[in-house]
Amino acid sequence: MPVGTAGTVKAMFPEDVRATGADIVLGNTYHLMLRPGAERVAALGGLHHFMNWPRPILTDSGGFQVMSLASLRKLTEEGVSFASHIDGARHMLTPERSIEIQRLLGADIQMQLDECPAMPIDHDKAAASMRLSLRWAERSKRAFGEKSKPGQALFGIVQGANYEDLRRESLDALMKTGFDGLSIGGLAVGEGRQEMFRVLDFTTPHMEKGKPRYLMGVGKPADIVGAVARGIDMFDCVAPTRSGRHGQAWTPGGAITITNARFADDEAPLDPASDCPASRDYSKAYLHHLFKAGEYLGPMLLTWHNLHYYQQLMQGLREAIAAGRLGAFIAAFRARTGEEIL
């Protein structure tokens, strides 16, 4: 899922996002409640209409901002109080208000409000945080159940840092409450790839078989391949868009930095075999020049290329699973990129 935090996948036209193969994009409760405001978006016809994306949207609850904007917030049992990073005004986000905002936006998949703690975190603190997220999950479900529309879904979020007993406690409680899908949160927050995989190894085997499993905020291609091998279905990550704007491109052989001097005279495109115009029709020398000159088209083309790369990767994984040859796909990925993912 490409990330479109503020009602736009940055540097991309919606039709081009769709052309990369994306079926669903993200929006963010926290950002959209501050600007332009959830009630305004609702009055303007909902987020799909507002941003001209007539396809599924998943909205994050604001839980990630509980961590990333830690210096601007105050956490209580009731919810989170934020000082807006835009104008400093105080706003309260409770599980109920988060769900209300996501309903006003019209999100197809809505997320419970949770606390996403940074790692490392000791066991007692991780337990207290996880149990707060569980209480918020109950409240989110109640709020969602009162007013949700047919076809809309609510996901719970498994927390518990890197402690097996806490992850199991969180997972069991959420499955008992009952959600349309479950996410694994609180990973890729500094613990490292091997540690993240270790957590998945003792979590995903206990998840319900018939419901989608969403690993929040992950990741780089190798993270995704490794997580799919461990039973994850859905991902979102800013990597393809943010890194694209910053000059990094993923290619079949791994990531490159287009601003590096060695590309100044490189006539080859990023991927001549691709069916994506951004990957196929522009030389690395031209892309290099666009970034060096500070031209907007550079970030636009690299974002487009990266999103297409990610969608191709996911399509390849889906086809490999359907054909029963995921192991071969992973072996080929490892050989091509040199990444350790198992």
Place this chain on the structure above:
RNA sequence: GGAGGGGUGGGAGAGUGGCUAAAUCCAGCAGACUGUAAAUCUGCCCGCUUCGGCGUACGGUGGUUCGAAUCCACCCCCCUCCA
């Protein structure tokens, strides 16, 4: 011909006796980015280096001083105004 201003590291531009290998910005080189406070941030950026330092350096030459990019003399070059 007369009067005045100025020459600093790739560029712009601070600095007017020691805290200065010399602010800051740009350019250049490299790195980071994982539920987006990010078209952002970080490091390097005279040479050598065992990263502790060492050597050269602020137009040129000479001088004053314990010590000079900073003060003095002469020379070279550039700019502005007047004629």
